[in-house]
Amino acid sequence: MKILVPDVPFDLDFPSRLPDGGASFGPGGTDTVVAYAMNEPVPQEHTDADVLVTWASPPKIVADAASRLTGVRWVQTLSAGPDVALQAGFGPDVVISSGQSLHDDTVAEHALALILATVRRIDVSLAAQREHRWAKEIALAQADPATDQEYTLDGARVTIWGFGSIALRLAPLLTALGAEVTGIASREGERAGYPVVGADRLEEQLARTDLLVSLLPALPSTHHILDARRLSLLPPSARFVNVGRGATVDEAALEEALRSGRIAGAALDVTETEPLPSGSPLWDVPNLIITPHVAGGRPRRAAAFLADQLTRWRAGGTPLNVVGR
Template sequence: MKILVPDVPFDLDFPALLPDAGASFAPGGPDVVATYAMNDPIPEEHTDAEVLVTWSSPPKIVADAARRLPRLRWVQTLSAGPDVALGAGFGPDVVISSGQSLHDDTVTEHALALVLASVRRLDTSLAAQREHRWAKEIAFAQADPVTGREYTLDDARVTIWGFGSIALRLAPLLTALGAQVTGVASRAGERSGYPVVDAAGLDALLGETDLLISLLPAVPATQHILDDRLLRLLPPSARFVNVGRGATVDEAALVEALRSGRLAGAALDVMETEPLPADSPLWDAPNLILTPHVAGGRPRRAARFLADQLTTWRAAGDLRNVAPR
């Protein structure tokens, strides 16, 4: 069996972690592990691969692999979301699994950083710094009983849309800062002590939300799901943070909400088109913080995860994070 792995700037020495390191790690070996340049098409000599590991390859490169690797049986992406692989055109018999959990810690950290930067108005302070101006208006607004509560997470009503493994790490940190956290997921109920509503309860929840955090994946059902109608349900003092996928947001509607003052602020790590075009209205939207899709950084403990996945594959067991097709 031939396994293709990208030439990434982090450790992917997974064969050394397998119980039978140095031997065939799948029935019918011997096995071959070959590397490929993740920004280039798969070399012709490797189009006989049966397993493809991807990380941060452009969509056109993954789509090229879908066309040119006829023997492929399994695609393992190290990204938290499998959207690029799912949209590449792999045959229905090809298993696609994601790297969910490999980015939980870093995405959680970045989400919290964006939340605090927006709530504490660091963008305003940084803009004033560049102007050599002392932004005293921030202090006045915090001291005002009417607006003061908008500058703190203490007693803030936070909604996390997409209540999976990252949300379960982020929610306790927000709770520690005094926030009241509610999740939104496909099924209502309770997860790790947090109330969770489903789609039927979303509209009412947004009307009582001070801070909306999106961790949604990019799938057909979530395309532009945060649209003008839902943005209008949020209070004018609310803020929005997106560390999920950019395609889940109607960016034109978001810009209009910020320009009109119907939304107090937002912070985005992900955009629908990346890199963000120079003429995008997002660059100049008021009260908006942008970071260049850096929340995940790189997959953590990827070699161990991949070794476990390959061991499971060899034993014909149930792989983790298999994406519905």
């Protein structure tokens, strides 16, 4: 079995973590691990690979692999979201699994940073700092009784849209700061003590949301799911944070909502086109914070994860995080 892994700047020495200590890998074994340049097409001599591991490769590179690696049986992406692999064109018999759990801590941390930055108006302070100006307007706004709930998470009604493993890491952090957390997912119920409403109650939930956090993946069913109509359901004092995927948001509608004051603010780590073009109007939208898709960082504990996944695969089992197609 030939396994292609990206030449990434982090530890992927997973063979030594396998039950046999990696004895089946290498010249004397039956399995071979080959590193490939993740920003370049897979070399022709390795198009006979059985397994492809991807991480941050451009979509066109993954699509090229899908067309040329005709014998590949399993694609393991180290990204939390498998959208690039799903859209690449691999055959329906190819198993695709995501890197869910590898980014839970860093995405939760970045989400919390963006949440606090927009709630505490750090963007306004930074803009004033560049102007060498003391931003008294923030203190004056906080002193207004009408804005009592707008500058704090204590008592805030936070809705997390896409209540998976990252949400389960983020929700307790918000709870510790006094927020009331509710999830939205495909199925309603209770997860780790948090109420989760289904899609049939989405609009009702948006109407009672002070802070909306999106962790949604990019799928045909989620394309521009946050549109002008749903944005209009949020209270005018509401804020929106997206650390999921940019394609889930109608950016023109979000721009209009922010410029018109229909919502109070937003923070985006992801945009529909990345990198965000220099001419995009989003750069100059008021009350909007933008970070360059850095919430996930590099996958953490990737070697141990891959070792476990390969152990399952070699034993004829099903890997974790297999994506429905």
